[in-house]
Amino acid sequence: MNALSPDTKKKYDLNFARWVYENVDGGDRLSMCMQCGVCSGSCPIGDQMDYGPRKLFMMVRAGMKEAVLKANTMFNCVSCYNCVVRCPRSVPVKYILHGLGRLALQEGYAKPKEVDNSRFADAFWWSVSKYGKTDERLVTAKYYFSAGLSEGIKRGMGNMKIAMGMIKTKRMHLGMPHKTKKQGELKAILAKAVEIQNRNHGEG
Ligand code: SF4
Ligand code: SF4
Numbered sequence: 702m703n704a705l706s707p708d709t710k711k712k713y714d715l716n717f718a719r720w721v722y723e724n725v726d727g728g729d730r731l732s733m734c735m736q737c738g739v740c741s742g743s744c745p746i747g748d749q750m751d752y753g754p755r756k757l758f759m760m761v762r763a764g765m766k767e768a769v770l771k772a773n774t775m776f777n778c779v780s781c782y783n784c785v786v787r788c789p790r791s792v793p794v795k796y797i798l799h800g801l802g803r804l805a806l807q808e809g810y811a812k813p814k815e816v817d818n819s820r821f822a823d824a825f826w827w828s829v830s831k832y833g834k835t836d837e838r839l840v841t842a843k844y845y846f847s848a849g850l851s852e853g854i855k856r857g858m859g860n861m862k863i864a865m866g867m868i869k870t871k872r873m874h875l876g877m878p879h880k881t882k883k884q885g886e887l888k889a890i891l892a893k894a895v896e897i898q899n900r901n902h903g904e905g
Contacts, residue, residue, distance in 0.1 A: 754794045778802075824840045833884060
């Protein structure tokens with residue numbers, strides 16, 4: 702991404718679309734969007750987004766920079782790639798969302814710790830690095846309570862029925878967390894993953 706980001710002080714910036722075309726991965730395809738809505742209609746998480754991808758792209762073109770960068774759309778995307786494989790104009794929707802999300806973080810419109818997906822990713826990483834696998838109970842609890850005590854209790858109570866169903870059908874166990882064997886090898890793999898990530902982000 703080019704270091705020269707658009708002027709985020711302004712609510713509207715008619716150069717925003719051009720900046721996205723030129724600086725966001727896959728952004729050059731955004732001009733091909735014909736607003737058909739297949740991406741939004743295919744998105745399994747669309748009802749959890751401030752705006753679906755179709756509308757967000759329309760807003761980019763309209764120069765609604767601030768509203769775009771404040772949206773949760775980019776951070777709620779679960780990278781299922783439905784939109785990418787179904788777009789009739791081969792717009793790499795998910796990649797463009799990713800680029801917009803990075804811009805929102807760089808410009809301070811979103812904070813990693815407040816982004817739901819980031820907190821879930823932290824809980825997931827914690828479980829995998831500690832046990833070598835995802836323990837549904839611990840990941841869920843860690844994720845829920847990362848939003849604060851009252852929010853954790855509220856979310857936990859709200860999903861109690863699902864949890865009880867999972868226990869009943871043996872989809873979730875109540876004993877000690879299971880650990881994978883060969884923890885040393887796992888830690889070496891994860892350390893390598895961190896090294897690659899840091900290198901890709903210019904921190905290594
Ligand atoms: S599916 Fe493709 S062409 Fe249709 S609205 Fe989404 S990005 Fe645009
Ligand atoms: S990749 Fe993201 S935006 Fe695209 S359909 Fe999946 S969740 Fe929705």
